[in-house]
Amino acid sequence: MTQPIFLIGARGCGKTTVGQKLAGACHFDFIDTDVTLQERAQQSIADIVAKEGWPAFRALETQTLQSVTAAQSVIATGGGVILAPANREFLRDNGIVFYLKAPVAVLAGRLEAFPEESQRPTLTGKPISEEVREILAQRDALYRETAHFTVDAACEPDDVVAQILAAIASVHPTTMAVNSATAG
Ligand SMILES: Nc1ncnc2c1ncn2[C@@H]1O[C@H](COP(=O)(O)OP(=O)(O)OP(=O)(O)O)[C@@H](O)[C@H]1O
Ligand SMILES: O=C(O)C1=C[C@@H](O)[C@@H](O)[C@H](O)C1
Ligand SMILES: [Mg+2]
Numbered sequence: 001m002t003q004p005i006f007l008i009g010a011r012g013c014g015k016t017t018v019g020q021k022l023a024g025a026c027h028f029d030f031i032d033t034d035v036t037l038q039e040r041a042q043q044s045i046a047d048i049v050a051k052e053g054w055p056a057f058r059a060l061e062t063q064t065l066q067s068v069t070a071a072q073s074v075i076a077t078g079g080g081v082i083l084a085p086a087n088r089e090f091l092r093d094n095g096i097v098f099y100l101k102a103p104v105a106v107l108a109g110r111l112e113a114f115p116e117e118s119q120r121p122t123l124t125g126k127p128i129s130e131e132v133r134e135i136l137a138q139r140d141a142l143y144r145e146t147a148h149f150t151v152d153a154a155c156e157p158d159d160v161v162a163q164i165l166a167a168i169a170s171v172h173p174t175t176m177a178v179n180s181a182t183a184g
Helices: 015-026 033-041 045-052 054-068 085-094 104-113 128-146 157-171 173-182
Strands: 005-008 029-032 073-076 096-101 149-152
Touching: 005 015, 005 085, 015 029, 015 073, 015 157, 029 033, 033 045, 033 054, 033 073, 045 054, 054 073, 054 085, 085 128, 096 128, 096 157, 104 128, 149 157, 157 173
Parallel strands: 005 073, 005 096, 029 073, 096 149
Antiparallel strands: none
């Protein structure tokens, strides 16, 4: 199995945290579109949005997604990548897509503990828990329609990785075992 593995979900669901561990477990490269986008732009997402607005950020996000997509990669996406229909189609057509789903209280708790405001400028101007509830209500259906699999992201990162590996093994039993046994 060499297809890219895409992780999607709300801010704080653990795409970056789980993605790094997953890539290690299956000997794939790890790419985070938020990180790559900021490195290429040489500025933070907060600065891009403040200077050029959300539509400019979304255009860069689409370019970044397409340019980083490669075989044998785990790709952690930004929380809003599923807003553009073209991105949803691209994700589904070019890899296996996992929705890391967690309840509002879990997401809000993580974001309150680690706000990382330079990468997560406010989307609504509202307090974190209110914003998370509102944004998840708008996006949950889009995450579900884009994903090939939904996993419970409220548990420990290693358990999320195990759920993803089990789902991959269910569709690619032999090749995944070969990757794990022979790579690295
Ligand atoms: N399964 C988990 N259990 C406990 N804490 C977690 C878990 N996953 C992530 N975290 C913590 O929650 C915070 C947010 O996680 P992370 O940055 O991985 O989310 P993300 O989905 O990449 O968010 P964004 O969309 O903003 O990039 C981090 O501080 C991380 O340590
Ligand atoms: O949920 C969102 O819309 C975002 C999530 C982050 O990962 C970043 O991509 C950016 O802050 C936008
Ligand atoms: Mg992230």
